[in-house]
Amino acid sequence: MDEHFLSAERDLLRIATAGSVDDGKSTLIGRLLYETQAIFTDHLAEIERASQRQGEVALNLALLTDGLRAERTQGITIDVAYRYFATKNRRFVIADTPGHMQYTRNMVTGMSTADVAIILLDASRGITEQTRRHAVLTALLRVPHLVVCVNKMDLVAYDESSFRPIEEEFGAFFHEVGTADITIIPVAALQGDNITVSSSLMPWYTGPTLLDALNTVPRAVARVGGSARFPVQWVSRPKVGAYDTRRTYAGTVAGGELRPGDAVVLQPVGLSTHINTIETFDGPIANASAPQSVNITLTDELDVDRGDLLSAAALPAVVGQCIEAIICWFAMTPLQMNGRYLLKHTTRTTRAVANALEYRLDIATLNHLPATALAMNDIGLVKLRTAIPLCYDSYTQNRITGSFILIDERTNETAGAGMII
């Protein structure tokens, strides 16, 4: 790495991966990390030893992503693993999620914060039901960019006539479910074709390599664009000598842009005020946008608590106690009608009761199925009522103010995740 590498301006891009077992996801990620020099030699030496023990001749890059002993001995991936690599202009976080059917919950977790989703499929098998499920999940979670890697092109002789129909079929299918930008790339992860270097075996493909695609997707500003949103996370009232100074409200900007002088409304109470100053540890600043973490002072002395929301006065959030949301269920015990849960939304936690289950979603066909409960890994549309008002946006408008989790109070498990309609 050179000086240029170290001093270049870099942003942070979050990636989540999805693929069925054996489509080559671990190999692909291993390859990406290996070729961007994100793997240390001692970690490589460890997997060399492990490859040999398992009787393999070549270095098995897939072993790089096996974290826990059970995963290594059983040759499966249980849990989301986080990996890091960097290029000249980007620092990447990969949430590597296992592809088993029963792990919808892991995939939803990885996708929730992703700017880009990589979906992997096997060229020799084409688009499967699993591929459709993965694509629908990225669409539900509103991941703004999608990169589809059609892997194992070597098994179809690197042939364009195998790739194009898959490309077409995927495009047509996805068009009906989502709005993300799609890039579809023919790759062979095992040999490294079109991962970081253009493959000479597929001259008919003139699009970007996987790494090029990741390097150039515009960072998802839209994810938190829109109107100003600032959930109050922490109230501090510094004492200077014997005097209380003005209260400052700390939090992370969840949407739009904030500037001193902006008219804002404190929700849920609905009081109007203005932003006085935006402060940081390093001094006052002239504007703040997501995901910056700042302190705000207001021009009026209001009673502001953690869990309150400051919104753009012109376009405030919705305030209400009855919400409709797409819910992904994670817990062993199904979501029951009239079931009571703790609901955490931005920095506010309240009790909630599930009033009605409108339907369960078949995520392969997108059909709405009648249902009376949501079992683990099910997804459905649920009506909820909360004990105190929430200040929210629809998830399609804002992934932060439009999302929540449900907690089972008896077990303290995170039982489900919701996206407000």
Next chain:
Amino acid sequence: MQAIRQEYLVALEAEAIFIMRETAAEFARPVLLFSGGKDSAVLLRLAEKAFAPGPIPFPVLHIDTGHNFPEALAFRDRRVAQLGVQLLVRSVEDSIRQGRVVESKGPRPSRNRLQTTTLLDAIAEQQFDALFGGARRDEERARAKERIFSHRNEFGQWEPRAQRPELWGLYNTRIHPGEHMRVFPLSNWTELDIWQYIAQEEMDLPPLYFAHTRTVIEQGGMLWAIGEHFPLLQGEQPFEAEVRYRTVGDMSCTAAVRSSARTIDAVISEIAATNISERGATRADDQTSEAAMEDRKREGYF
């Protein structure tokens, strides 16, 4: 090299600060584990920024193995005094005296594993319900799978198969009495990020992290400083070398690396060029088995 405010560092910093405030808001008795090492120094810096203009709303805890580098202790005391935070020290020496743990045999016993008991005793005594640690997911593969809010059962154990999903920025901080949470705000940082942040913030660090001359021996491909907790044994050939530390743990289990990097910028260039991980280069405690870290974490280690 000019330290510029990198957009990705702003994002990592904002994430860490958010996590710290969530913890302070939702737990009754959080504490920050502070060893005087670079990662915990960054944690403390982030805590300072997260709660400014107010004070840091929790104490810091040092589990003192008695095998510390004096430079790390001096740095610990200096930072604590600067920030005016409360420092709690619990020592492995006391745990040994009370018969809670037994010192291993041999001329250079490591206390690495013993400190887990001291830590769990301190948690019970002080009723801490959330402990900030400086662990990063890039360090080791069991850590790559650990959550930012990592639940510990009433025995302080990590149960990797019962981890809670973490979606968006919505952390489930609920625990039952007697349980606690380990909180890792630096989860998504790499060693290089830590150093770029140290450069950006112009942070103070123990001098151990920069090249200096030491009397060392070479063992298992690593350089070990001879000192009170690492005595010279018969037949060993000590020599002088220009070294620095990439991690600072116990003197008895942390090795030095050859280096001529005397400034933060020089360290950054050195790390960008290295191809050995920091634990691989310097930690004897991780070399015992493929799952050494996983096993210690299950027992309640940091």
